[in-house]
Amino acid sequence: DTEVTQTPKHLVMGMTNKKSLKCEQHMGHRAMYWYKQKAKKPPELMFVYSYEKLSINESVPSRFSPECPNSSLLNLHLHALQPEDSALYLCASSQDWGQGGEKLFFGSGTQLSVL
Amino acid sequence: ILNVEQSPQSLHVQEGDSTNFTCSFPSSNFYALHWYRWETAKSPEALFVMTLNGDEKKKGRISATLNTKEGYSYLYIKGSQPEDSATYLCALNSGGSNYKLTFGKGTLLTVNP
Numbered sequence: 001d002t003e004v005t006q007t008p009k010h011l012v013m014g015m016t017n018k019k020s021l022k023c024e025q026h027m028g029h030r031a032m033y034w035y036k037q038k039a040k041k042p043p044e045l046m047f048v049y050s051y052e053k054l055s056i057n058e059s060v061p062s063r064f065s066p067e068c069p070n071s072s073l074l075n076l077h078l079h080a081l082q083p084e085d086s087a088l089y090l091c092a093s094s095q096d097w098g099q100g101g102e103k104l105f106f107g108s109g110t111q112l113s114v115l
Numbered sequence: 116i117l118n119v120e121q122s123p124q125s126l127h128v129q130e131g132d133s134t135n136f137t138c139s140f141p142s143s144n145f146y147a148l149h150w151y152r153w154e155t156a157k158s159p160e161a162l163f164v165m166t167l168n169g170d171e172k173k174k175g176r177i178s179a180t181l182n183t184k185e186g187y188s189y190l191y192i193k194g195s196q197p198e199d200s201a202t203y204l205c206a207l208n209s210g211g212s213n214y215k216l217t218f219g220k221g222t223l224l225t226v227n228p
Contacts, residue, residue: 004158037183040120042218043159056215090159098214101147103161 002027005093006107014115015081021110022072023091031055031097032074033104034066036069041091049074050097081114088112117144119207120217128195131228134224135191138205142186146210150179150190153221154201160201162190195226 004025013019023032031050035043048056049068064079074091090108094102120139128134147166153159162174176193194197202223208214216228
């Protein structure tokens, strides 16, 4: 199984809502990532978890709250988002983190619209 | 902020044509260079990870070369097929204390039958 599964595929939420994005992998990977991609822009790193510990937070606003309950799961909790947070949110995993040559396995993303 | 540039932004070729695109990066900030293929409505898929100057990698009709001294990588597709239509992203890992990828904007390839 070389899949990274993300749910939901699409999400529409209001600025006062609380929602969560979920990501799952069963490849035994120890590193998991959240990326954000806006239209016509490259994917931008948000968070990196390594061995279930937060290793990188790219100065992401606190209205985005990541969680790694175990090595196979990664969540992104959303609260009080702004319309400019509308984007494609990609989850990825890799065998390890900090090795440089590790390729990433991506999910197909959650397309988020904030109204 | 690292600048990873890809050119061209988009490319239309006929089936059977061979094509290539470029990824440029700061040569002073190099640890590894990744190439990904991203088909519409699917997940980005890793093609190659290259770490050494002069590296050449091949996967079927697709190959890539790396020049870390001058800061560029080429991706070549031989005999393009409609199923090669996708966005091709390169990403630089500059190493250091933060092992993270900085992506380019990608090259959108459309192969017409």
